[in-house]
Amino acid sequence: MTDVASLLPLLAVALPALAIPLIYASGSRPNLREAWTALAGIGTLAVVALMVSSTETHVTALGSFVGFELTLRADAAGLLFALLASTLWLATSLYSVGYVRGLEESHQTRYFAAFAASIAATMGVALAGDLLTLFVCYELLTLATYPLVAHTGTPEARRAGRRYLGYTLGGGVLAFGGILLVQALANTLTFAPGGIDALGVADPTLARATFGLFVLGFGVKAAVVPLHAWLPAAMVAPTPVSGLLHAVAVVKSGAFAVTRAVLYVVGPETAADLGVALPLAVAAAATMVLAGVVGLRQDNLKRGLAYSTISQLSYIVLGVALLTPIAAFGAFLHVVAHAFMKITLFFVAGLLYVETGEKYVSDLAGVGRRFPAAMTAFAVAAAGLVGFPLVAGFVSKFHLVLGAAVSPHPVFVAAFLVAGVLKLLYFWPVIYVAFYGGRDESIRHPFAPAHHDDRGAVPDEAHANVPTAVDGGRPPAHASQSRAARQFGLEASPALLVPVLFTVGMAVLLGVVPTVAPFWGLAETAVAEVFA
Amino acid sequence: VSQFGLFGVGLALATPLAVTGALVTLVGHAVAKGGLFVAVGHLARDYGATTVADLARLAGRAPLPAAVLAVLGSSLVGIPPTVGFVGKWYLALGAVEAGAWTVASVVVLSTLLSLAYVGRLVERLYLAAPGGSTTPAAATDGGSTAPRPAVAVVLAVAAVLVVALGLASTALADWFAPVVEGWL
Numbered sequence: 001m002t003d004v005a006s007l008l009p010l011l012a013v014a015l016p017a018l019a020i021p022l023i024y025a026s027g028s029r030p031n032l033r034e035a036w037t038a039l040a041g042i043g044t045l046a047v048v049a050l051m052v053s054s055t056e057t058h059v060t061a062l063g064s065f066v067g068f069e070l071t072l073r074a075d076a077a078g079l080l081f082a083l084l085a086s087t088l089w090l091a092t093s094l095y096s097v098g099y100v101r102g103l104e105e106s107h108q109t110r111y112f113a114a115f116a117a118s119i120a121a122t123m124g125v126a127l128a129g130d131l132l133t134l135f136v137c138y139e140l141l142t143l144a145t146y147p148l149v150a151h152t153g154t155p156e157a158r159r160a161g162r163r164y165l166g167y168t169l170g171g172g173v174l175a176f177g178g179i180l181l182v183q184a185l186a187n188t189l190t191f192a193p194g195g196i197d198a199l200g201v202a203d204p205t206l207a208r209a210t211f212g213l214f215v216l217g218f219g220v221k222a223a224v225v226p227l228h229a230w231l232p233a234a235m236v237a238p239t240p241v242s243g244l245l246h247a248v249a250v251v252k253s254g255a256f257a258v259t260r261a262v263l264y265v266v267g268p269e270t271a272a273d274l275g276v277a278l279p280l281a282v283a284a285a286a287t288m289v290l291a292g293v294v295g296l297r298q299d300n301l302k303r304g305l306a307y308s309t310i311s312q313l314s315y316i317v318l319g320v321a322l323l324t325p326i327a328a329f330g331a332f333l334h335v336v337a338h339a340f341m342k343i344t345l346f347f348v349a350g351l352l353y354v355e356t357g358e359k360y361v362s363d364l365a366g367v368g369r370r371f372p373a374a375m376t377a378f379a380v381a382a383a384g385l386v387g388f389p390l391v392a393g394f395v396s397k398f399h400l401v402l403g404a405a406v407s408p409h410p411v412f413v414a415a416f417l418v419a420g421v422l423k424l425l426y427f428w429p430v431i432y433v434a435f436y437g438g439r440d441e442s443i444r445h446p447f448a449p450a451h452h453d454d455r456g457a458v459p460d461e462a463h464a465n466v467p468t469a470v471d472g473g474r475p476p477a478h479a480s481q482s483r484a485a486r487q488f489g490l491e492a493s494p495a496l497l498v499p500v501l502f503t504v505g506m507a508v509l510l511g512v513v514p515t516v517a518p519f520w521g522l523a524e525t526a527v528a529e530v531f532a
Numbered sequence: 533v534s535q536f537g538l539f540g541v542g543l544a545l546a547t548p549l550a551v552t553g554a555l556v557t558l559v560g561h562a563v564a565k566g567g568l569f570v571a572v573g574h575l576a577r578d579y580g581a582t583t584v585a586d587l588a589r590l591a592g593r594a595p596l597p598a599a600v601l602a603v604l605g606s607s608l609v610g611i612p613p614t615v616g617f618v619g620k621w622y623l624a625l626g627a628v629e630a631g632a633w634t635v636a637s638v639v640v641l642s643t644l645l646s647l648a649y650v651g652r653l654v655e656r657l658y659l660a661a662p663g664g665s666t667t668p669a670a671a672t673d674g675g676s677t678a679p680r681p682a683v684a685v686v687l688a689v690a691a692v693l694v695v696a697l698g699l700a701s702t703a704l705a706d707w708f709a710p711v712v713e714g715w716l
Contacts, residue, residue, distance in 0.1 A: 063699075064702035065699065067705060143606065143611060153660070166647070169611075181628065
């Protein structure tokens, strides 16, 4: 692949950014406003698809900043992430419309504008050709996401927003230190597949410090324990935000930045020589297991999913830290696989919240009968996360385990397997209760302590919203069912249901024929570049 | 005030990079703080908001000052691509290349302290609980009070400047180069 100067990478970043003023300008006309989001989404996806199908690597020079040439370079790893983010943005946009209108959220204009800004920044992170561009976009992503985390403005949301800013900007400062060291040691900030050579011959102590700063700094967004506490707190955000940003865009930016730092800045060989990858691998393995255990105790569905995300992100980090080509390939695939599966789970969680107002696992007894399609999608995606074959999660996990087995530390195979079992223990009760549980039997979450009813509603009245086991047939139409759902005679509003079916369909497709989507080829190219 | 400490640090290191950083910090700080004072003054005069608590949800009625506050604030915190980041970059790079590790880490961490203050301000402006502990201070003036044209222009210029100076940082540093050489 040869480099070619082109405006396409810039366009991929600029299209979502251009949507921001248009969204604000049409704030009083919701349909026009959402049309801008949709247009920008389709345009961005088209631009990225064009770059994927091209045989050349597209590069945009962005001009000089603090004495460096900022560049966007659409290499294989970047395109993999960009394609993923733009595909899911489109699905999430449709879902967002159903969600915020179903719940009649306030500040919808700000919501959609911040969403577009977040995607623009994510595109920048994905397509950045050097550390400085990556860092600029990484920090802007933090700012753009803040209004979404604190969206509802409740004390809890504001606390979560503060914690989010503190953690991520603090991490940003550490990464900034790492970038300074790279500049001082190597006098370049451009990514090089397989690592910047000058770092391999630099003072080992300083090179280790560089690696440590990157891992700690970017590890915040990748939610590696003990830097993860912001993520469960950020679940107060509206569900599409949790779905796209806290399962895909933001956290994957962290994991992606760690990948860039390990494979494209320090390089696998240098990292192995310095002996710095092993501590990272241990931290990631510990995260996988610990987050899995803590997740078992969560009765709040979204918080449980957040701990699952923390655990899954460390699959990716561990895959990278193992420094074997197969594990790295598995890590790239898992970026994609986890995204499609986890966003499905969040979409379903949000759908249930819009249609029933429930957000605790133990209050969702019997919902499987009222929402057969959505809960089946949930079950399939959950099975994929556990690692069942024929869903995307199996393919990536297979390569991760294989990569761990051929690495110098085959003990990490056990970490993947234990984490998988913990996933099974977490998801099984959720699905069992949803399909077989009934309110009468007073089924409680088997592991989690009972939650406090924080809605201030009379419990009995609230519980009457969920059909119980004795209903048997169609649940009674009640007030909490959304207008759109009744209008179309579906189990849920089509704007909510269609994205769920799309993402779960993709997860299954990638599990049955993994090579069908461009992700496989892009991951292969990226790994070949790095381990050439 | 802490920003002037950074200026002193840059001069003390006396390397071209660090002195450039000191000058950029000085300029950036002048623009950002100046703009912030104008914005806060405007909010105090026309909305009667003199304490942080009074700012609750003013963003809805005073969108321009609120947005400008947010932009200038992110420069003080040192978020790229604002000029605040540029000053920090040159200063810290100068310190790292001079091997002054303590100075470098102080520079890198320093602006994060501004976050505690700026974050509180912005959160208050945009997200304070509706019907919270404070009553909107501007209940008296009833109608909308768009800033007077002069104030609006100053605010907009300040906000555009911190971003533009940041984006044009290479040119800015080149422009300072003769001064820096003269001093050393």
